[in-house]
Amino acid sequence: MTAKYYAPHGGHPGQDQLLTDRAVFTEAYAVIPKGTMRDIVTSFLPFWDHTRLWVLARPLSGFAETFSQYIMEVGPGGGSDRPEADPEAEGVLFVVEGAVTLSVAGAEYVLQPGGYAYLPPSSGWTLRNNGDTASRFHWIRKAYVPVQGVDQPDVLILNEQDIAPTVMPGTDGKWATTRFVDPTDLRHDMHVTVVTFEPGAVIPFLETHVMEHGLYVLEGKAVYRLNNDWVEVEAGDFMWLRAFCPQACYAGGPGKFRYLLYKDVNRHMPLRLGQR
Template sequence: MPYASPSAGLPDQMTLHTGRAVFTEAYAVIPREVMRDIVTSYLPHWRESRVWIIARPLSGFAETFSQYVVEVAPGGGSERPELNPEAEGVLFVVAGQVVVTIEGQSHTLTEGGYAFLPPGSTWTLSNRSTEVARFHWVRKRYEAIDGIDIPPAFVTNEQSEPIRWMPGTRDTWGTTRFVEPTDLRHDMHVNIVTLEPGAVIPFEETHVMEHGLYVLEGKAVYRLNRDWVEVEQGDFMWLRAFCPQACYAGPKRFRYLLYKDVNRHAKLPF
């Protein structure tokens, strides 16, 4: 199953400035064509690697998470990937393969591979193959709760997980869930949403959860706040809390990687 990832490079000098990038008070769209070499960055203690940072906490916007697309060349990786002991993470591989070692146990993640990394865990990542690897890395400061355990690390692949179809949709709109919604140990979900050709999200979802939506496959027309926006594979949508959203899927299967914060009280300012 192919997954979209940044194409890098630079556009031709004769390319017109007619792109689709937009940043509003309620949402941002970072289209695939602007994820170029010039906007990459490098991280401490990572070798032969670079990142597209496509979301980071911003006061007054989305404040709970960061999301990277990480590219690791053969021989690259890190023995000290996460420097914040309070940060939990999810890795999702979209190209190539990586070896993730968690608490001394090694796991090879191929395309579709998924790893949950709890706060304070000891892990490393390396690319031992001959091809470039790319993966999403979603990070959030874990909100510990007295009397509730921190969830353990786990590794899987989306091909091993079922799509759970929404009732009444004739198996056209569903979610691949890697964590049970009722598991209160988890304060974030990183899932995959699937809409078959012509399927819809038939109401304007308006809720407290922040979102990062990276389109893995297909195209759609997405309602974001007051606007209908056409999006395609490789695009990223970044939504603050309470941004209305809905969707009409295109002529092919439409799928995206979805972040949302869940299962915790709203923070109060006193």
């Protein structure tokens, strides 16, 4: 399988363009369309060379509570020897365009499109683009929640194209999830997966559950039910879903509908304000 992954390239719309777009921000969900990811909304980070990024989500009152998500764009020769400033932060990298060289735990890996890395807290990783073109990848960060008696997860380096998707029961293969982590491995407090729907496939009920979600559409298009609304989404769009936000979708075709999914898992619910 040769997978397709949408990646933003920035730019700026001309003065002849309408300003109408599909951006939505509510107390239950948000939709950040691909058309909003322009040069003017990029950010920069300390200790990252030849790099800019689009911030898709960050912990914020009324928005994401458990994670941040960036789309990183690293130019040739760029990268960082001090990428992560928070010693308690775990991370997942998912490459959508180009290639990066990741150094961690005494080993070096070249991550190409579909490449996935799980990086536990204080793993001392570094990253460089040694190629001739820009590389683009998602970087999902979360404050790891340790549990006494449960080990911290190990570094994982994988590629989604090497993993057989897990088919949802009763769907004839029309709805499947590519999992990088065993769901029963309680060392992990977040899962990042790739979800695939064949054209016309459907989530046939309104999922309503405790996990917060970040969804970045990698390929295709769909109509998503979010809370009380139906919204159209396509490759390059990002959705944030608050815990317990009702959610379902129809895949629109003509090709597959695929998205990169974040959710927080495997921990007790905090009972005090300010507790993770």
